[in-house]
Structure formats: structure tokens, C-alpha cells
Amino acid sequence: MAYTILGSCRLAGVDPIEYLADVLPKLTRRIRLLDLPSLLPSRWAAARAAASSAT
Known part of the structure; x- marks a missing residue:
């Protein structure tokens, strides 16, 4: 499960x-x-990108 989360982060550039x-x-x-x-x-x-561009 951890590998999947880390891989998803990598693909999303997070x-x-x-x-x-x-x-x-x-x-x-x-x-x-x-909300999940x-x-x-x-x-x-x-x-996060939307929140940072709104400020």
C-alpha cells in the first residue's frame, strides 16, 4: 500500500x-x-495549487 501511495505521489509530481x-x-x-x-x-x-494561486 505504501508503494502505491508513493508511486501516485511521484506520478502527480507531489x-x-x-x-x-x-x-x-x-x-x-x-x-x-x-471527501476521501x-x-x-x-x-x-x-x-494546493488552487489555494496558492488564490492568495
């Missing part, structure tokens, strides 16, 4: 350490099933 540092704490809290796709590396990167 730093795996930064990704895991942000996503793992979110997974320890209750999260809605509908937003934690995929590609969507996570897109959301």
Missing part, C-alpha cells in the same frame, strides 16, 4: 513527505466518504 504530513493527520479524524477522493495525490496537488 513531494511524498509533504503529502503524508498533511494527509495522515486528516485520516486520523473522522472524514466523510465523499480529495485526499488522492493528484487532487491534493490541484487543491
